[in-house]
Amino acid sequence: MNYYFAPLEGITGYVYRNAHHKFFPGTDRYYTPFVAPNYTKHFKAKEKQDVAPENNAGVPVVPQVLSNKADETLWAVEELAQRGYREVNLNLGCPMPTVARKKKGSGLLKFTDELSAYLDGVFDGLARRPSELPPVRISVKTRLGTDSTQEAEALVHIYNRYPISELIVHPRSREDMYRGVPDREAFLLVLQNSVNPIVYNGNLCCVGDVSEIETACRAVGKPIDSVMMGRGLLADPSLVRQCQGGSLISRQELGEFHEELYRQLTETLPGSAVVLSHMKELWFYMGQLFPEGSKCLKEIRRANSRVQYEAAVRVLLSSCRIERIRSGLR
Ligand SMILES: Cc1cc2nc3c(=O)[nH]c(=O)nc-3n(C[C@H](O)[C@H](O)[C@H](O)COP(=O)(O)O)c2cc1C
Incomplete structure (x- = not known):
């Protein structure tokens, strides 16, 4: 199993990631909180610092981009590629009203035509990159709907049209925010219908939670290779080590x-x-x-x-x- 540290804006910046990686090695990837390029096409000072190679040396980091415009996203991908990143993650999950109201993050999910146009633009743009440039994989982190996880079925059919390196699924809708438990049925539906590799994310807080999700995926005939953990791993920084058979933090x-x-x-x-x-x-x-x-x-x-x-x-x-x-x- 691969273990990924979820992006947590305001918390898992480069200082946290470096300290966690030093004291609890074993996490396979750390996703940065989103950088949000806007029409001016520049990163804010804090974003620049967070993705600067010298601040992330030796840590397996995947930068995340939040946008609903293909040209802005492609600009950010190129900037990140120049800094040495070979995967960029797209944020289609952020539920914050200031983001979702602008049809970004999970606010874009119910506008399926606009979502498709955005992804068409991103993947067409990537396909046109000169072949001498190093390839960059695109992964996506998504919720399963704006208003409800019943939007999941339509979403998976859209995502299936693109070569997404990994589709990280947090099976809640924007409306759910962080309330209740993730919708496992909706997750399994996406897992069974996806042509892209799926990563589970949501409420994994102990070793038993990871085993439970692994078992549920195996039971529908689609075992998963990777899980992403956020708040559970913040709460217990030794959680990945325990999942790998090691001890509880002292x-x-x-x-x-x-x-x-x-x-x-x-x-x-x-x-x-x-x-x-x-x-x-x-x-x-x-x-x-x-x-x-x-x-x-x-x-x-x-x-x-x-x-x-x-x-x-x-x-x-x-x-x-x-x-x-x-x-x-x-
Ligand atoms: C304080 C906070 C900040 C977050 N920031 C981001 C972010 O920048 N990008 C993102 O994709 N998700 C963000 N998330 C969502 C988490 O990455 C994760 O998907 C969510 O917390 C569910 O996983 P968990 O139950 O393991 O925490 C944030 C969540 C919290 C609580």
């Missing part, structure tokens, strides 16, 4: 990983307030490792200086027990 390891992240973020983010808010967002996920740690986690949330924050983390790591996280599929 408090010491979490402490060292945290130390590295905190130090690197302090060097790269502007000011303590931003660093603390970033770290608190991470603890929103990693706190799940400490079912008896609610008091200490509250202290972390309430900390408004570095001194308070560091003290609260020390208490958590020295006095609270780590436990495996339970299934996210039910």
